Amino acid sequence: MAEISASDVAKLRQETGAGMMDCKKALTDAGGDFDKARILLREQGLADATKRKGKEAKDGLIHSYLHAPQPGLPPRIGVLIEISTETDFVAKTEDVATLARDVAMHIAAAKPVYVSIEDVSAEILEQERELARKKVEGKPEKVLEQAAEGAVKKYAKTFCLLEQPWVRDEKQTIGQLVASFAHKTGENVSVRRFARFEVAEALD
Numbered sequence: 001m002a003e004i005s006a007s008d009v010a011k012l013r014q015e016t017g018a019g020m021m022d023c024k025k026a027l028t029d030a031g032g033d034f035d036k037a038r039i040l041l042r043e044q045g046l047a048d049a050t051k052r053k054g055k056e057a058k059d060g061l062i063h064s065y066l067h068a069p070q071p072g073l074p075p076r077i078g079v080l081i082e083i084s085t086e087t088d089f090v091a092k093t094e095d096v097a098t099l100a101r102d103v104a105m106h107i108a109a110a111k112p113v114y115v116s117i118e119d120v121s122a123e124i125l126e127q128e129r130e131l132a133r134k135k136v137e138g139k140p141e142k143v144l145e146q147a148a149e150g151a152v153k154k155y156a157k158t159f160c161l162l163e164q165p166w167v168r169d170e171k172q173t174i175g176q177l178v179a180s181f182a183h184k185t186g187e188n189v190s191v192r193r194f195a196r197f198e199v200a201e202a203l204d
Contacts, residue, residue: 004028016041019175020117021156021163044176060084060192061091063100067108079104081194086187096189099181103161106174107196112161115191116175117152120160128155161191 004027012023012034018041026044030036060083066075083100085091114120132151133144156163162175172180174191182189 004032008032008034012037012041018179019162021153021173022175044179058084059086059088059091061096061100063097063104065101065104065108067105076199077108078197079107079194081107082192084188084190084192085185090185090187090189093185095181095185099178099189102166102168102177103174103191104194106164106167107161107194109167110161110164111196112164112194113159114161115193116162117156117160120155125152125155128152161194 004024008027009020009024012018012027013020015034016023016038018026022041022044023037026037026040027034030040063081063083065079065081067077067079068075081100081104083091083096083103085096090096117125128151129148132147136143136147139147153163157165162173162178164174166172166174166177178189178191
């Protein structure tokens with residue numbers, strides 16, 4: 001298996017605009033071949049969806065979702081989500097409304113903390129790596145680094161919205177779901193931010 005470095009992942013991310021984890025998976029599947037990895041990302045609708053030259057997501061919509069434990073009972077979970085688009089025309093479409101609703105329902109169920117792995121502080125990620133290294137202390141350096149990167153991937157799937165498997169279809173991540181909508185509309189469509197509230201939830 002080809003060794004995939006962080007710099008390789010960063011380079012492919014810069015070229016395609018796809019997510020970090022998606023770039024790493026594409027490079028791994030392509031055996032480290034950049035051209036093949038780029039093609040794989042395009043086939044999955046992940047490349048260029050968020051990297052359209054001169055096109056910024058300056059429009060969009062705010063969607064709210066309330067979840068009650070049973071019919072007739074008051075809601076106990078609420079979600080606000082902002083979906084960004086390039087134009088108000090796309091923001092008004094049923095496709096984007098559906099995306100906002102699906103992602104908001106996922107947030108209610110999966111409890112993400114961040115939008116993407118890029119939002120997590122370097123200190124937190126390094127703590128996760130260090131904990132993983134200590135669990136395999138004494139092993140070869142390659143094993144230590146594999147454990148460290150595995151810990152980051154696990155953390156992302158647990159706490160980062162775009163890396164989480166979609167609760168309605170775990171074969172795809174939320175990032176892939178959003179990318180497929182972006183590909184369908186032909187615009188830069190993304191999740192800009194969200195807030196999740198739950199009754200009696202502990203506050204930091």
